[in-house]
Amino acid sequence: MIDREFFLGFVKIHILYHAIKEPIYGVEIMRELARHGYDLSPGTLYPTLHRMERDGYLVSRREVVEGKARKYYRATDVGVRMLEQSKKQIMELVREVVDEK
Amino acid sequence: MIDREFFLGFVKIHILYHAIKEPIYGVEIMRELARHGYDLSPGTLYPTLHRMERDGYLVSRREVVEGKARKYYRATDVGVRMLEQSKKQIMELVREVVDEK
DNA sequence: GGATATAATATCGCAAAACGATATCGGGCA
DNA sequence: TGCCCGATATCGTTTTGCGATATTATATCC
Numbered sequence: 253m254i255d256r257e258f259f260l261g262f263v264k265i266h267i268l269y270h271a272i273k274e275p276i277y278g279v280e281i282m283r284e285l286a287r288h289g290y291d292l293s294p295g296t297l298y299p300t301l302h303r304m305e306r307d308g309y310l311v312s313r314r315e316v317v318e319g320k321a322r323k324y325y326r327a328t329d330v331g332v333r334m335l336e337q338s339k340k341q342i343m344e345l346v347r348e349v350v351d352e353k
Numbered sequence: 354m355i356d357r358e359f360f361l362g363f364v365k366i367h368i369l370y371h372a373i374k375e376p377i378y379g380v381e382i383m384r385e386l387a388r389h390g391y392d393l394s395p396g397t398l399y400p401t402l403h404r405m406e407r408d409g410y411l412v413s414r415r416e417v418v419e420g421k422a423r424k425y426y427r428a429t430d431v432g433v434r435m436l437e438q439s440k441k442q443i444m445e446l447v448r449e450v451v452d453e454k
Numbered sequence: 455g456g457a458t459a460t461a462a463t464a465t466c467g468c469a470a471a472a473c474g475a476t477a478t479c480g481g482g483c484a
Numbered sequence: 485t486g487c488c489c490g491a492t493a494t495c496g497t498t499t500t501g502c503g504a505t506a507t508t509a510t511a512t513c514c
Contacts, residue, residue: 279492319480319489320480321490322490342446396464
């Protein structure tokens with residue numbers, strides 16, 4: 253994947269965004285992120301999800317779907333606010349480095 | 354500062370951008386970043402600059418200005434290409450999470 | 455010309471995150 | 485019960501992040 257040092261924050265914002273729209277689980281997120289060019293290994297993704305839950309951005313619940321135990325994450329209010337702030341920072345970045353004022 | 358885990362990549366992109374426009378030095382970058390809400394300590398900034406140079410995004414040269422030894426950084430071709438890719442990723446992120454398609 | 459002031463950069467030491475690889479879990483079904 | 489398989493978790497090591505502190509280099513003043 254494209255240099256993680258620059259883009260791992262993007263990945264976390266993607267995760268937040270999807271976890272607000274609907275409950276998501278690990279493997280599904282990995283596929284979704286891969287669609288955007290972010291190929292994370294489980295050794296990166298799962299600890300990231302755990303941290304985001306520990307820090308209050310996400311909450312999880314177990315669920316069995318088609319005989320498989322999944323862990324669905326959804327965003328908390330804190331997570332929603334974090335995404336709002338992220339959007340502001342993104343647009344600030346766009347104005348500065350993309351828009352070539 | 355606003356949760357670094359999400360935004361440290363933004364900081365690096367800012368640095369690249371400025372180092373393309375003109376040579377920049379540490380303290381100046383810190384002030385510039387502070388303008389955007391990113392308050393880094395030198396213990397974070399300088400190792401970051403060193404890494405970006407080690408990884409080929411920046412090159413530095415010493416210079417004495419008004420009796421003070423500064424280390425000016427400017428972006429390499431690799432750095433320029435990295436910023437181009439960053440812009441693409443930024444706009445991709447905007448389409449996904451900001452534009453609310 | 456040695457001491458001092460000051461802007462600027464560098465490092466230290468610890469804690470936390472990142473990561474690929476590997477292991478483990480848990481439910482259905484033969 | 486044993487096995488398969490989607491899915492999650494952990495292990496061990498390297499790298500990064502960070503505040504605090506130290507060091508460097510130049511000019512100025514006595």
